[in-house]
Amino acid sequence: MEWREQGIVLGVRKLGETSVVVELMTRDRGRHLGLVRGGRSRKQQPVLQPGNQVEATWHARLDEHMGTMTIEPIELRAARLMETPVGLHGIQLLAAHLRLLPERDAHPRLYDGLKIIVDHLDDPVQAGELVLRFEIALLEELGFGLDLETCAATGTRDNLVYVSPKSGRAVSAEAGLPWHDKLLALPGFLGATGGRADAAALADGFAMTRYFLARHVWSARAIAEPPSREPLIAAIARQNGAARLPRDDEVLADLPG
Structure with missing residues (x-):
């Protein structure tokens, strides 16, 4: 053959x-x-x-x-990727994510995403957003897709600022207000209204994907979060001019496990 x-x-x-x-x-x-x-x-x-x-x-x-x-x-591309922490940790994290998939199962969407990301890992703004979107796509390919387009409570597409940790669905500001301390933050650039992927928005986004990866994938398989993930997030923050992005466990401290 x-x-x-x-x-x-x-x-x-x-x-x-x-x-x-x-x-x-x-x-x-x-x-x-x-x-x-x-x-x-x-x-x-x-x-x-x-x-x-x-x-x-x-x-x-x-x-x-x-x-x-x-x-x-x-x-x-390898020599260029190894020149920066974002490139070095980024390719390691993407490889670790792809190893969650069964060998020889075709996932053309993830391949196409990987090909785009490895060409942009030298740009920390684009790299952060692209890796975050890759994690969302990975969750979907693994059968745990998030619905970030409409409010779980009202069906509206407007003013979506939260994500339910139980359902993985977006929640509007009005519907989520009574439970705002129990909901995940939804970065504007991931929602229907768009927005800028600044350091704060990336912190919220990576905390959101970590929650669902930990809940549905890492814990279920008794494996740890990839060791390259936190260094990548820290490197993206430094190159974006932020002292650091809050660690995911700090952002998620008050949420149910």
Whole structure:
């Protein structure tokens, strides 16, 4: 069996003296592993770095086998990504998120999002918003989508400022006022009215996605939050001119677990 497709390198691990197992995210075949013979050579090592765009040719006798890959470079982004904390932590976090998905399950929306994000991780304003939207899309792909377009109580699309931690649905300022201390904040740029993704809005957004990822994904699988997430959020804050974004657990301190 054989296929040929572009992919983005998520990671590699050594195998034997000269080979590696490469982990790619592809559009049509999802997250896919393959053995690259000679992957530890001077020629191949710079290509097999997280964030790089490559073209992979996969061979295997049976579809269920891991198979072997030959890799050709298309766009080498890794050196640029490693130059900044946002780029370095960003690609690590995106890879960790994608590992929540079953291997070889196609998720073209997430692949397309990943491809856009890795080209903008040198811009902290765009990077923060794009990574946050990626986490929202990831929740949806995992079956825990949020409804941020209409108020859960009234159906209105206006003045949506909260998110219900129980339903994952938006709530308007008026409907949520009596329970405002029990609701998550909805950043304006994620709602129907739009707005600027400033440091405060990003803090609210990352706290919101953390709540639902922790509730539905990390806790359910008995795994920890990716260690690259908080450093990425801190790096985005610094490059946006904020001293720091509040930690998610500070923002969520008064909410039910």
